[in-house]
Amino acid sequence: MSQYLYPIVGAVVVLLVLLVPAIKIVWQYQHGVVFRFGKLVGERGPGLNLIIPFIERMIRVDMRVETLVVEPQEVITRDGVTVQVDAVVYFQPVNATDTIVKVQNYAKATSQIAQTTLRSVLGQSDLDELLAHRDMINERLREIIDTHTEPWGVKAGIVEVKDVLLPENLQRAMARQAEAEREKRAKIIHAEGEYQA
Numbered sequence: 001m002s003q004y005l006y007p008i009v010g011a012v013v014v015l016l017v018l019l020v021p022a023i024k025i026v027w028q029y030q031h032g033v034v035f036r037f038g039k040l041v042g043e044r045g046p047g048l049n050l051i052i053p054f055i056e057r058m059i060r061v062d063m064r065v066e067t068l069v070v071e072p073q074e075v076i077t078r079d080g081v082t083v084q085v086d087a088v089v090y091f092q093p094v095n096a097t098d099t100i101v102k103v104q105n106y107a108k109a110t111s112q113i114a115q116t117t118l119r120s121v122l123g124q125s126d127l128d129e130l131l132a133h134r135d136m137i138n139e140r141l142r143e144i145i146d147t148h149t150e151p152w153g154v155k156a157g158i159v160e161v162k163d164v165l166l167p168e169n170l171q172r173a174m175a176r177q178a179e180a181e182r183e184k185r186a187k188i189i190h191a192e193g194e195y196q197a
Contacts, residue, residue: 021053031096032058043097061096065157066107070114072163075122077130084165085122089114089145090158098153106152113148114159117141122161134161 025048026032032044036056044058051058072086091110093099099106121141122130130137142159149156 018053022050024049024051024058026058026060029062029064030060031063032060033096033100034058040097040101059100061093061099063093063096065090065092068107068111068114070111070118072165073115073119075119077122077127078124079126081127081166083122083127083130084163085118085161086163087114087118087141087159087161089156091145091149091154091156093153094155095153098151103152106149106154109152110145110149110154110156113145114141117144117148118161120144127166130161130164137161 024032024044026044026046028046030046032049034041034044034051034056035058036052041056049058068089068091070087070089072084074082074084076082089110093106103109118141121137121144125137138159138161141161142156145159146156
């Protein structure tokens with residue numbers, strides 16, 4: 001009896017050693033990119049996937065939206081004002097194969113594109129435009145970032161300029177200007193009231 005048991009146990013162990021590396025679980029929010037001897041074979045969806053052990057390799061790509069915080073950086077606007085801005089970019093891989101094959105690290109590459117695009121677009125904008133028309137600037141940033149990341153299989157969904165920090169002397173000057181505007185309006189209203197009386 002034991003002479004038959006050893007070959008059966010040995011066969012089961014060999015089968016497990018070969019079968020366990022062949023089973024790959026891809027979660028619902030992932031896609032798997034499969035390579036055979038380094039050559040792209042295809043993309044696999046969520047669920048239980050089988051690959052040929054030691055011949056094929058699967059790289060999983062998280063397809064969920066990722067958040068990228070662009071660190072605060074100094075930007076000189078078109079009218080020569082130095083401001084410190086930061087932004088947030090929400091992006092998502094839409095083609096797992098391209099995110100693996102066409103760029104080494106899509107998250108880092110997207111971060112670099114976001115930083116340079118932020119400096120470029122804000123450098124072409126006046127301070128008043130930056131403060132008053134932030135939605136238009138956000139949309140322009142999103143379009144440019146999306147154009148650059150699309151070949152990598154990445155879609156930029158939302159780009160938001162979060163904070164615009166002005167130099168203190170400019171903040172004081174703007175406060176004085178706003179105060180002068182309020183005084184001007186008050187004097188006009190007072191003069192109109194006296195004229196009508």
